[in-house]
Amino acid sequence: xxxxxxxxxxxxxxxxxxxxxxxxxxxxxxxxxxxxxxxxxxxxxxxxxxxxxxxxxxxxxxxxxxxxxxxxxxxxxxxxxxxxxxxxxxxxxxxxxxxxxxxxxxxxxxxxxxxxxxxxxxxxxxxxxxxxxxxxxxxxxxxxxxxxxxxxxxxxxxxxxxxxxxxxxxxxxxxxxxxxxxxxxxxxxxxxxxxxxxxxxxxxxxxxxxxxxxxxxxxxxxxxxxxxxxxxxxxxxxxxxxxxxxxxxxxxxxxxxxxxxxxxxxxxxxxxxxxxxxxxxxxxxxxxxxxxxxxxxxxxxxxxxxxxxxxxxxxxxxxxxxxxxxxxxxxxxxxxxxxxxxxxxxxxxxxxxxxxxxxxx
Amino acid sequence: xxxxxxxxxxxxxxxxxxxxxxxxxxxxxxxxxxxxxxxxxxxxxxxxxxxxxxxxxxxxxxxxxxxxxxxxxxxxxxxxxxxxxxxxxxxxxxxxxxxxxxxxxxxxxxxxxxxxxxxxxxxxxxxxxxxxxxxxxxxxxxxxxxxxxxxxxxxxxxxxxxxxxxxxxxxxxxxxxxxxxxxxxxxxxxxxxxxxxxxxxxxxxxxxxxxxxxxxxxxxxxxxxxxxxxxxxxxxxxxxxxxxxxxxxxxxxxxxxxxxxxxxxxxxxxxxxxxxxxxxxxxxxxxxxxxxxxxxxxxxxxxxxxxxxxxxxxxxxxxxxxxxxxxxxxxxxxxxxxxxxxxxxxxxxxxxxxxxxxxxxxxxxxxxxxxxxxxxxxxxxxxxxxxxxxxxxxxxxxxxxxxxxxxxxxxxxxxxxxxxxxxxxxxxxxxxxxxxxxxxxxxxxxxxxxxxxxxxxxxxxxxxxxxxxxxxxxxxxxxxxxxxxxxxxxxxxxxxxxxxxxxxxxxxx
Numbered sequence: 001x002x003x004x005x006x007x008x009x010x011x012x013x014x015x016x017x018x019x020x021x022x023x024x025x026x027x028x029x030x031x032x033x034x035x036x037x038x039x040x041x042x043x044x045x046x047x048x049x050x051x052x053x054x055x056x057x058x059x060x061x062x063x064x065x066x067x068x069x070x071x072x073x074x075x076x077x078x079x080x081x082x083x084x085x086x087x088x089x090x091x092x093x094x095x096x097x098x099x100x101x102x103x104x105x106x107x108x109x110x111x112x113x114x115x116x117x118x119x120x121x122x123x124x125x126x127x128x129x130x131x132x133x134x135x136x137x138x139x140x141x142x143x144x145x146x147x148x149x150x151x152x153x154x155x156x157x158x159x160x161x162x163x164x165x166x167x168x169x170x171x172x173x174x175x176x177x178x179x180x181x182x183x184x185x186x187x188x189x190x191x192x193x194x195x196x197x198x199x200x201x202x203x204x205x206x207x208x209x210x211x212x213x214x215x216x217x218x219x220x221x222x223x224x225x226x227x228x229x230x231x232x233x234x235x236x237x238x239x240x241x242x243x244x245x246x247x248x249x250x251x252x253x254x255x256x257x258x259x260x261x262x263x264x265x266x267x268x269x270x271x272x273x274x275x276x277x278x279x280x281x282x283x284x285x286x287x288x289x290x291x292x293x294x295x296x297x298x299x300x301x302x303x304x305x306x307x308x309x310x311x312x313x314x315x316x317x318x319x320x321x322x323x324x325x326x327x328x329x330x331x332x333x334x335x336x337x338x339x340x341x342x343x344x345x346x347x348x349x350x351x352x353x354x355x356x357x358x359x360x361x
Numbered sequence: 362x363x364x365x366x367x368x369x370x371x372x373x374x375x376x377x378x379x380x381x382x383x384x385x386x387x388x389x390x391x392x393x394x395x396x397x398x399x400x401x402x403x404x405x406x407x408x409x410x411x412x413x414x415x416x417x418x419x420x421x422x423x424x425x426x427x428x429x430x431x432x433x434x435x436x437x438x439x440x441x442x443x444x445x446x447x448x449x450x451x452x453x454x455x456x457x458x459x460x461x462x463x464x465x466x467x468x469x470x471x472x473x474x475x476x477x478x479x480x481x482x483x484x485x486x487x488x489x490x491x492x493x494x495x496x497x498x499x500x501x502x503x504x505x506x507x508x509x510x511x512x513x514x515x516x517x518x519x520x521x522x523x524x525x526x527x528x529x530x531x532x533x534x535x536x537x538x539x540x541x542x543x544x545x546x547x548x549x550x551x552x553x554x555x556x557x558x559x560x561x562x563x564x565x566x567x568x569x570x571x572x573x574x575x576x577x578x579x580x581x582x583x584x585x586x587x588x589x590x591x592x593x594x595x596x597x598x599x600x601x602x603x604x605x606x607x608x609x610x611x612x613x614x615x616x617x618x619x620x621x622x623x624x625x626x627x628x629x630x631x632x633x634x635x636x637x638x639x640x641x642x643x644x645x646x647x648x649x650x651x652x653x654x655x656x657x658x659x660x661x662x663x664x665x666x667x668x669x670x671x672x673x674x675x676x677x678x679x680x681x682x683x684x685x686x687x688x689x690x691x692x693x694x695x696x697x698x699x700x701x702x703x704x705x706x707x708x709x710x711x712x713x714x715x716x717x718x719x720x721x722x723x724x725x726x727x728x729x730x731x732x733x734x735x736x737x738x739x740x741x742x743x744x745x746x747x748x749x750x751x752x753x754x755x756x757x758x759x760x761x762x763x764x765x766x767x768x769x770x771x772x773x774x775x776x777x778x779x780x781x782x783x784x785x786x787x788x789x790x791x792x793x794x795x796x797x798x799x800x801x802x803x804x805x806x807x808x809x810x811x812x813x814x815x816x817x818x819x820x821x822x823x824x825x826x827x828x829x830x831x832x833x834x835x836x837x838x839x840x841x842x843x844x845x846x847x848x849x850x851x852x853x854x855x856x857x858x859x860x861x862x863x864x865x866x867x868x869x870x
Contacts, residue, residue, distance in 0.1 A: 121725075123718050150725055180726070260719060319716065321750040322857065323560045333563040334838070334854045341853035345816075353716035355560070355748050355857055 003028035004077030005068075006061045008096040009201055012052040018095055020044035027079055032057070073175055073202055074099045084109075090220040090246050092213075094199040098175045101195035104143065104168055104221055112142045112288050113168070115222035115243075116159075117215075117236045118152025118229045123261055124352035125317045126229035128361050129253055130155035131162070133226065136279055138165025140288045143194065145170065145222045147214065148187065150180055152228045152236075157190055166194040168221065172214045173206035174198055212238045219243035224286060226276060227252045230264025237264055240273070251276045304348070307331075311339045312359070315349055319356040364451035367465050367494060368444040370436060371481040373688075373695030374609045374650070376488040380430045381441065383448035388424035394445070396429030399437035399647075408470055409446045416474035416521045418450060425449060435693060437647050440479040443468035443498070446521050447528070460528040465489040465497035474521045478502035483612035486510045487605070498524050506617055508535045509608070549626075552591050553763040555584060562588070564747035564858055566769055569595050570776040571792035571837030574681075574703040574742055576666070576860070579749030580713040585706035586631070588749070589662040592704055593627040594766035596659070597774045603658050606698060610650050610657055628659035630701075634668040638676045643697055648688050653680050654697035666707040667734040674736045677703070681742050705743065707735070717751075732861065744793055744830045745858040772841065779840045792837045797829055804832040810849060817856060831855045 007018060007028040024042045025031040031053075034042075039050040068075060076083050077096040084103060087093055097103065104113060114137050116130055134144045134156040144160035146153040148169035160167035169190045173179050175198045178187040190196055199217065200210060215238050219225050225243040227250065230236040240250050251274040255262020269275050276282050283289070304312055314320070314328045325336055340357060343349045350360050363384045369376040394406050406427075413420060427445055429436050444466040451461050467485060469477040482503040487510050489497060496514040499507045504517030515535045518524040555562065561577065568575040569592060577585045599607065607624040611617045617624070632641060632652040643651030653661055653676075663669060680686045680699040687696045710728040714720035723731070780791045783803070789795065795803050806814065818828060832847075835855035839847045 121718055121721075124716075182725075182729075321560075321748065323558065323748075323750045326559045327557070333560055333857070334850055337854040337857045338850040341856065354746070354859075354861065356716055 001032075001062055002065050002075070003032050004079055004096055005065050005075055006056070007031055008077070009061065009064070010053060010056045013049060015092065015095070017044060017049055022095070028077065068098075068202065071176065071202070072100065074103070076103065084221060087217065087220050090216060090242075092216060093220075094217060097197055097199055097217075098202060099195050099197045100175050101191040101193075103195055103197065104145075104166075108143050108166060109223075112224075112286055113145050113222045114142055114286070115145045115218050115225040115239065116152065116156030116228060117146055117218065117225060117239045118227055119231055119234055119236065119261055119264075120149050120151035120153070122151040122155075122229045124319045124350075124356075124358045126152055126261060127155045127352070128317070128350070128358065130228045131159035132361055133228070133279065134159025134161075134165075134167070135163040136283070137288070138163025138167070140283055141165070142286075142288045143167060145218055147172070147211075147218055148179075148183060148190065148196070150183070154183060154186060156228075157186060161186075161189050161193055168194045169196050170214050170217045170221070171196060171198040171206075172200075172211035174200050174202040174204040176202040177205065179206040211235060215239040216242040216246070219246055219248055222248060224249040224251060226250075227265050227268060227273075229253065229255065229261045230268075231260055232263040232267065234264045237268070240268055249274060251282065303346070304343075307335070307339055308343055308346075308348075311336065312343060312348055315357055315359050317359055317361065319352045319358045322355040322357075325357065362452045362454065364448050364456075364461060366444045366448045366451070366461050367463075367489065368441060368467055369465070369485045369488065370434070370438055370440075371484065371613055372693060373648070373697050374481075374484055374606075374613050374654075375695075376481070376485040377434060378488070378492060379434070379436065381444040381448045382428045382430065383445070383452045384426045384428075385421070385449070385452040386424050386426070390422035390424065392420075392425045392427075394427040394429075396427075396432045397435050398429065399435055401439055402429075402436045402441050405439075405442050405445055408442055408472065409449070411472045412442070412470045412474045412521060413446060413449070415472060418453070418455060418521075420449075421453070425452070438479065438481075439469040439477075440467040440481075442470040443476060443500075443521070443524065446470060447524060450525060455525060456528050457530070460530075463494050463496060464528065465494045466524075468498070468500040468503075468518070468524075470521060476500035476518055476520060476524070480615035481613040482506050483509060483617070484609040486513055486515070487609070489513070498527055504535050506612060509623055549594070550591050551594060552766040552769055555588060555591070556763060558584065558588070558749060560857075561747045561749050564745055565592055566595065566773065567834065567837055567841065567854075567858065568592075568704075568745045569702070570773050570841050571744075571780070571834065572702060572777075573744035573793040573834060573837065575705070576740075576743045576746045577704065577706040577749060578709050578746065578861070579706070580751050581708060583749040583751055585749060586662070586664055589631070589660065589664075589704045589706060590629055591766065592660050592702070593629045595769040595773055596627050596702070597770065597777060599625075599627055599658055607658050610654055610697065614650050614655065616655070626659075628656055629662065630656040630659070631662040631664060634663070634665045636669070636673055638670075638673050641673055642676045642680075642686055643688055644690060646691055648690050648695050650697045651686075653677065653686060653699040653701060656701040657698045658700060659702070661701040661703050663703070663705045666705040667731055671734075671736055674739050678738050678742070703743065709748075740860060741826060743860055744834055746860045747858060775843075776837070776840045779843065792833050792840065795833055795836070800829050800832055804836045804847060806832075806847060806852075810847070810852060813849065814852065817852075821856070821859070823859070827860055831859055834858055 020042055021031045036050050036054055039045050075098055116134055130152045137144055138160040144156050144167040146156045157167045167190055175196050178184050219239050219242040225248055227236050227240055243250050252265040252268040253276045255265050310329055347360055349357050352358050365380055365382045368381055369378050392406055447466055450456055469479055478500045482499055483506050486497055486507045490510055490513050498516045498518050501517040501519045508515045516527045517535055518527060579585050604624055611624055630652050641652050643649055643654055684700040685696055686699045709715040710723040711731050712722050715728055784790050835847045835851040838851040838854050
C-alpha cells in the first residue's frame with residue numbers, strides 16, 4: 001500500500017487539512033494508523049474530515065495505484081528521497097507529484113533550469129524570442145521549465161526541443177490530460193525529452209483556479225524565471241511573484257513603451273527584475289557556458305542579393321503583410337513573392353501567418 | 362367549330378410547346394377546360410369568360426370545350442389566358458380564315474380585357490422560332506423582350522380586342538430591338554476605383570485568368586465587397602450566345618425589366634448569408650432559378666462565408682462540378698445552368714483583426730472554431746486565397762494611376778485563349794478544371810523544382826490537394842507570362858495564394 005498516494009487522494013481532504021495531518025502524525029503511514037478519536041484531536045480536522053478519512057480506508061487504493069503505474073504515470077511524494085529538494089522548501093510546497101517521463105534530477109539542477117513564461121496570446125516577436133531563448137539554453141546544456149500553455153510557454157518548450165535539450169512542463173490539469181488539446185505533439189515530445197508534471201491527480205480537468213497554483217512549481221523548479229511578454233495583468237506576473245517569494249532571480253525581456261504585450265515586462269524591470277537585453281550576457285550571468293558564437297546581422301546581410309536586401313531591410317521584428325512589403329518596396333507581386341520565398345529558404349525571415357513576414361532572430 | 366393555337370410553358374429555362382384547342386358545339390351551355398391543369402390555369406376560365414364579355418364578345422349559350430395538349434404535362438403559369446381567349450374566339454368565328462395558323466400566343470388577361478406581362482417570354486419566343494413559327498403576339502410590356510429574337514414577327518397587344526385585330530390583319534410589327542439599346546447612363550464600376558491593394562488585385566487577376574474560385578480574407582471594411590463587385594468587369598466580355606443564356610434565365614425569373622430587355626454584362630449576385638438552400642439552388646412549387654443560376658456566366662459572391670448555414674453551402678458542391686443544377690419538384694424536374702465563378706469573403710476571425718494580436722481579442726480556439734464553420738468540401742473547391750490588410754490612411758489618400766478593368770480584361774482574355782488552345786482536345790477548358798490525374802502532364806516540374814516543392818510541402822504542412830492547387834495556379838501564372846514552362850517564381854507566387862486549411866491558423870500569431 002502506498003500511503004502517500006492514499007493521503008493525496010482522499011475526497012474532501014485538501015492541501016491545508018493534509019498539512020495539518022502530516023504536521024501532527026509525521027508521515028502518511030502514521031496518519032493511516034490514527035484512530036478517529038486521535039484524528040479529531042488534531043487541530044484543523046473536524047468531524048466531517050475524520051469521517052471521510054475513515055470511509056476512504058474501505059476503498060481499493062492499491063488497484064488504483066497499479067492502474068496508474070500501468071499507464072506509465074509516475075507518482076512521488078515528499079517522503080521519498082527522489083522528490084526534488086527544491087520543492088520541499090517553498091511556501092505551500094506540494095505534498096506529491098504525478099509525472100510522465102521524468103522529474104528534473106540532480107544532473108538537471110546542476111546544469112541549471114530556466115523557466116520561460118509569458119502571455120498566451122503573444123506577438124510573433126514574442127514567439128520568436130521564446131523559441132530562440134529555449135533553443136539557445138538547450139544548446140548550452142540548460143533545461144527549460146514552463147507551463148505548456150499556448151503562446152510563450154509552448155514556444156519556449158519547442159525551442160528547447162529543437163535545441164536538443166531537456167524541458168519540463170508543469171500542468172494545471174492531470175498529467176494525462178493534454179491542454180490545450182492541439183498541443184498533443186508537443187506534449188508527447190516533452191514527456192519523451194524531459195517530463196510532464198502535475199500536482200493534481202490524473203483525470204483532473206483544467207480549471208482556471210488550478211493554473212495560478214501550478215506557477216509556484218514552475219518557479220520552484222527553476223533557477224531563474226524569464227518573462228518574455230506579459231500584459232499589465234498577466235498570469236506570468238503571478239509566476240514572478242512566486243519566484244520572488246521563493247528567492248529566485250527574475251528576468252524580463254524589455255519591450256517598447258505603449259506596447260500592451262510588454263507592459264508587464266517593463267513594469268517588472270522597473271521594480272528591479274533583471275533585464276534580458278543580451279542572451280550571451282544572460283547566459284554568462286547564469287554561468288551557463290557552451291553557447292556557439294553566431295554571426296552578427298551585418299555579416300549576415302553580406303550573404304544577400306541586392307533585391308533580397310531591399311525586402312529584408314523593409315521587414316522588422318513585427319509582422320508585415322505582403323501588401324505592406326509591396327507598398328514600401330514598389331515591387332510587383334510576382335517579384336516580391338519570389339524574393340520572400342528565397343529569404344525564407346535562407347532562413348533570414350519567417351512567415352508568421354499567411355502572407356505576413358517577420359525577420360528571423 | 363374547332364380551332365387550335367400554339368403557346369408554351371417554361372421548364373427550367375427551356376420552353377415546352379403546348380397547343381390549346383377549343384371547340385364550340387350544341388348542347389348544355391358550359392365552359393369546360395381539360396388537360397392536366399394546375400389551379401392557376403383552371404382559374405383562367407373565369408378570367409377569360411369575363412374578359413371576353415368586357416371586350417364586347419358575347420359568349421353564346423353553347424357547349425365550349427378547351428383542351429391542352431400534350432395532356433401528360435402539367436400546365437402551370439398564367440400565360441394561357443390569351444391563347445384560350447383567342448382559341449375560343451376563333452371557334453366562334455371572330456377570326457378570319459387561317460389567321461391563327463403559325464402564330465405563337467402568350468399573355469395573361471385582366472377582367473377588363475387588358476393583357477398583363479408574363480415571365481419567360483424570351484426563351485418561349487426563341488424556342489417557337491426554332492419550331493418554325495414566324496409570328497407572335499405578346500402583351501405590350503413583353504414586346505421589347507420578345508423582339509430580341511431575330512427573324513420573328515413580334516406584335517404587341519394591349520387588349521384582347523387589339524390581339525383580334527392583329528390576327529385579322531391590322532397592327533404593326535415591332536422592329537427587332539438592337540442588342541445594344543440605350544446606354545443606361547449609370548456609371549459602371551471599374552477596377553481603377555480601388556486604390557492600392559496591389560496584392561489582392563493581382564490575386565483577382567490570377568483567379569480570373571484561370572477561372573479559379575477565390576476566397577478573400579480581410580477585416581471588416583477593407584473593401585472585400587467592393588473588389589468582388591468588380592470581378593465581372595475583368596472577366597472576358599460575354600459573347601452573344603452567353604448573353605442569350607443569361608438573358609433567358611433572367612427572363613424566366615422575371616428580372617429582365619431593369620436591364621433593357623437584355624443582359625449584356627456578366628451578372629454579379631451577392632445573396633445575403635441568411636439565404637436558404639432553396640434560395641441558392643432554386644426551387645418552389647413552380648421552380649424558379651436560384652442565386653447560383655442567376656450568377657450563371659458571372660460571379661456568385663458569398664460575403665461572410667462562415668455565417669452561411671452549412672446546408673446552404675453544401676448545395677453548391679454539385680453545381681460547382683456539373684456547372685448546372687437539376688431540381689426535382691412536385692411539378693416535375695427541371696435543370697438550370699449554373700456555371701459561375703465563386704468569390705467568397707470572410708473575416709480572419711470573429712473580431713476581424715487576426716493576425717494583428719494587439720487588436721485581436723479571439724483565442725486560438727475561437728479562431729479555429731470560426732474557420733471550422735466553413736464546409737471542407739467547399740474550401741476544397743477554392744484554389745486561391747488572398748488577404749486584404751486594413752489600409753492605412755496614407756494608402757487611402759494616395760491616388761496613383763490605377764489600371765482600368767479594360768486593360769486587365771485584355772490580359773485575361775489572352776491568358777484564357779492560351780488555355781483554350783492547349784485544352785482544345787480535352788473536355789475541360791481552363792487551368793482550374795485540370796483533373797488531378799492529369800496534373801503531372803500539364804503542370805510538369807523539373808527535378809530542381811520538384812525538390813523545392815518537396816521542401817515546401819513539408820515546411821508548409823501541405824496536403825496532396827493543396828499541393829495540386831498550387832500547381833494549377835502556378836500553371837495559370839505561367840500562362841499569364843506566356844511561359845510554356847512553370848518556373849520557380851511562378852511556384853513561389855502560387856504558394857502565396859495557397860488555400861487555407863485547418864492547420865493554417867495554427868501557425869503563430
